Amino acid sequence: xxxxxxxxxxxxxxxxxxxxxxxxxxxxxxxxxxxxxxxxxxxxxxxxxxxxxxxxxxxxxxxxxxxxxxxxxxxxxxxxxxxxxxxxxxxxxxxxxxxxxxxxxxxxxxxxxxxxxxxxxxxxxxxxxxxxxxxxxxxxxxxxxxxxxxxxxxxxxxxxxxxxxxxxxxxxxxxxxxxxxxxxxxxxxxxxxxxxxxxxxxxxxxxxxxxxxxxxxxxxxxxxxxxxxxxxxxxxxxxxxxxxx
Amino acid sequence: xxxxxxxxxxxxxxxxxxxxxxxxxxxxxxxxxxxxxxxxxxxxxxxxxxxxxxxxxxxxxxxxxxxxxxxxxxxxxxxxxxxxxxxxxxxxxxxxxxxxxxxxxxxxxxxxxxxxxxxxxxxxxxxxxxxxxxxxxxxxxxxxxxxxxxxxxxxxxxxxxxxxxxxxxxxxxxxxxxxxxxxxxxxxxxxxxxxxxxxxxxxxxxxxxxxxxxxxxxxxxxxxxxxxxxxxxxxxxxxxxxxxxxxxxxxxxxxxxxxxxxxxxxxxxxxxxxxxxxxxxxxxxxxxxxxxxxxxxxxxxxxxxxxxxxxxxxxxxxxxxxxxxxxxxx
Numbered sequence: 001x002x003x004x005x006x007x008x009x010x011x012x013x014x015x016x017x018x019x020x021x022x023x024x025x026x027x028x029x030x031x032x033x034x035x036x037x038x039x040x041x042x043x044x045x046x047x048x049x050x051x052x053x054x055x056x057x058x059x060x061x062x063x064x065x066x067x068x069x070x071x072x073x074x075x076x077x078x079x080x081x082x083x084x085x086x087x088x089x090x091x092x093x094x095x096x097x098x099x100x101x102x103x104x105x106x107x108x109x110x111x112x113x114x115x116x117x118x119x120x121x122x123x124x125x126x127x128x129x130x131x132x133x134x135x136x137x138x139x140x141x142x143x144x145x146x147x148x149x150x151x152x153x154x155x156x157x158x159x160x161x162x163x164x165x166x167x168x169x170x171x172x173x174x175x176x177x178x179x180x181x182x183x184x185x186x187x188x189x190x191x192x193x194x195x196x197x198x199x200x201x202x203x204x205x206x207x208x209x210x211x212x213x214x215x216x217x218x219x220x221x222x223x224x225x226x227x228x229x230x231x232x233x234x235x236x237x238x239x240x241x242x243x244x245x
Numbered sequence: 246x247x248x249x250x251x252x253x254x255x256x257x258x259x260x261x262x263x264x265x266x267x268x269x270x271x272x273x274x275x276x277x278x279x280x281x282x283x284x285x286x287x288x289x290x291x292x293x294x295x296x297x298x299x300x301x302x303x304x305x306x307x308x309x310x311x312x313x314x315x316x317x318x319x320x321x322x323x324x325x326x327x328x329x330x331x332x333x334x335x336x337x338x339x340x341x342x343x344x345x346x347x348x349x350x351x352x353x354x355x356x357x358x359x360x361x362x363x364x365x366x367x368x369x370x371x372x373x374x375x376x377x378x379x380x381x382x383x384x385x386x387x388x389x390x391x392x393x394x395x396x397x398x399x400x401x402x403x404x405x406x407x408x409x410x411x412x413x414x415x416x417x418x419x420x421x422x423x424x425x426x427x428x429x430x431x432x433x434x435x436x437x438x439x440x441x442x443x444x445x446x447x448x449x450x451x452x453x454x455x456x457x458x459x460x461x462x463x464x465x466x467x468x469x470x471x472x473x474x475x476x477x478x479x480x481x482x483x484x485x486x487x488x489x490x491x492x493x494x495x496x497x498x499x500x501x502x503x504x505x506x507x508x509x510x511x512x513x514x515x516x517x518x519x520x521x522x523x524x525x526x527x528x529x530x531x532x533x534x535x536x537x538x539x540x541x542x543x544x545x546x547x548x549x550x551x552x553x554x555x556x557x558x559x560x561x562x563x564x565x566x567x568x569x570x571x572x573x574x575x
Contacts, residue, residue: 132431136448140508140520151511152518152525152536175444178511180472185440186429186447208319210312240338 027102034103037096041077050107055081062174063110064101069170072097073163083154085177111173118189119165121197125190130198133191137182145215146202151178161203165196266343276343283336290328297321416572417565419451419466421546426452427469427495427556435555438491441473444512448498451558466566468498469546470508471556474515478529485531488547490556495546496532497566500524502539504568517543540569 022030039048045056052058059067070076074088092100101113135144141157143149148159155178160168172192175181182192213220265272297318307317380387426435427449441447449469453459476492488494496517500507505521510528516535517526524537532543544566547559565573 129431136430140506149520151509152514152516152523155511157509175512178513180510180512181442181445183441183445183447186434186436186445188432191432206306206316207314208316210309210315210320212313 030099030102031106033096034099034101034106037092037100038103041092042100050104059104060108061110062104064105064113065111065170066174066176067101067104068097068113069167069174069176071100073167075176084156087158111170114166114169114173114189118169118193119196121165121193121200125194125197127194127198127201129191130194130196130201133187133195134198137187138195141179143216146199147215160199163199165200168196168199169193261349264343264347267347273344276339280336280340280344283332283339287329287332287336290325290330290332292325294322294325294329297325416567416570419562419566420453420463421451421467421469421558421561423558423560424551425558426551427471427548427558428452430464430468436471437554438493438550438556439554441471441493443473443475443492445473446508446510447471448508449495465504466499468506469495470498470510470517471495471548472510472528474529478515480529481531485545488545488559490548490550493548493556494528495548496526496528496543497546497562499543499567500539501541501543501566502537502568507543 038046045053046059047053047056050059071092072090072094074090075085077091078085079088090097105112134146138146138160141149141151142160143157146160148157150156157179169192171179172182172187172195173184184192187195213224266276267273301318301321303316303318305317306314307320309315309320312320375381428435428451430448430450433450433452435452436447436449447470449471450459450464451467451469471493472495473491473493476489479486479489479492479494481489496507498506498508500519500521502519502522502524505519507517507519507524507526509518509520510516511518515528517528517532518524519526519537519539522538524539525535526532526539526543527535531545534540534542544562544564546562548556549559551557
């Protein structure tokens with residue numbers, strides 16, 4: 001209980017700290033720090049002037065949102081150059097990510113990290129509208145229950161379960177890797193919030209039937225019935241036909 | 246003669262083996278106890294069901310190995326009912342296999358034809374009944390009965406009409422006309438060309454009047470996917486290039502193979518993938534099929550902007566959207 005309380009207060013203090021507007025001096029210090037991290041950790045691939053290289057894209061104009069998404073979900077820096085860059089434990093902490101984002105967006109503007117007013121899914125948004133938007137715009141790749149799915153040549157759309165609201169929002173705005181961009185004009189910030197609200201509702205949904213079997217529908221359910229269910233029936237049939245002693 | 250093979254003799258039926266319960270009273274008593282235990286387990290199952298119904302709250306969840314967090318009310322209702330039915334069956338089978346008579350009995354087949362006397366009786370009864378009903382005398386009843394029975398026979402034939410009518414031009418036309426605005430799906434907001442940045446997609450439908458109900462069968466034909474690329478990325482002929490607007494290209498979302506919604510757009514490869522059978526279309530080459538079973542590209546919708554800057558269709562689709570059908574010309 002005490003631990004919970006302390007976690008809660010730490011978070012609210014941290015939240016208050018990020019909300020407070022920072023001074024110009026603090027901002028330039030943040031950009032300086034970001035430049036230092038960038039030159040050390042990112043410039044070998046993305047170039048010292050963010051110009052990119054044969055193996056990495058240019059970062060001019062990608063915006064703070066893109067940096068925050070890629071680095072805070074652990075996708076950047078990459079562990080291996082395979083078909084798709086996967087989510088993993090982040091290498092940099094929140095403060096370092098903020099500094100990196102400030103540095104990259106200071107050189108050329110791009111989409112900003114969404115503020116709290118775009119992310120408060122507990123207060124705003126509509127689950128029903130979010131579900132409709134998700135099914136039309138997201139479900140074909142990320143699966144109707146948000147479990148993710150396959151693309152071509154070994155690429156895949158990752159699951160959206162357990163992703164922070166901020167990162168869901170940033171993915172829609174910046175279109176990382178194979179994902180296209182969903183502009184604020186075609187899916188408004190309010191609609192994006194509704195999508196996040198629906199995803200969080202899907203995440204919290206209890207499994208009335210117990211095992212979810214991956215929530216991917218008929219494939220796993222069919223497999224279970226055909227192997228376990230039929231196997232059980234065959235077993236019973238064999239027992240029935242056995243001669244009693 | 247050493248290499249002569251002896252004919253195989255008919256071995257006949259094997260000797261009947263008696264069960265242990267048939268000969269040993271101890272074994273019989275044991276089998277009886279086993280059957281009784283199975284029936285008692287079934288009764289216990291029913292009691293579990295009743296107990297679960299009344300005493301486990303409907304919103305209580307418990308952790309169950311393999312299943313994970315599970316609704317306890319539902320779980321015990323199910324387990325109780327499963328046990329009560331399963332053990333009744335198992336008890337009955339065990340009873341039949343161990344204790345019920347186990348002798349083989351031979352019953353000879355008898356002739357199928359009835360006795361002559363019974364047959365004559367039946368005919369006489371039928372004739373007497375018909376005479377008593379007076380069908381021969383009351384022709385009005387006979388004819389009206391014939392009419393009603395005949396019409397009843399006709400009604401299934403009438404229902405065959407529901408196999409039609411033929412779709413007419415429904416398969417070849419969509420709601421898109423020259424000048425129809427593209428609106429977001431869902432939301433029904435018109436879209437300006439600069440609403441889409443490079444790399445963006447939008448799911449769209451044709452604009453319809455305020456308050457008009459959009460039929461599902463129309464959405465199934467009208468759905469269009471907008472994609473914005475850099476104009477220099479296109480590899481199109483002059484006509485198809487004139488159907489795009491500042492790098493925005495519009496395709497029917499209905500797969501030309503089996504009609505699934507094709508909307509898995511990979512921004513990096515510019516490929517559109519159909520989730521059903523993995524047909525892959527190259528957006529830069531007018532949705533040319535580069536993989537999978539689809540026989541032809543997705544139909545492209547010619548788009549431009551109107552005087553207010555909103556995206557509109559320049560003309561209807563130049564070919565039918567969706568999968569092949571018999572009368573399709575191409």
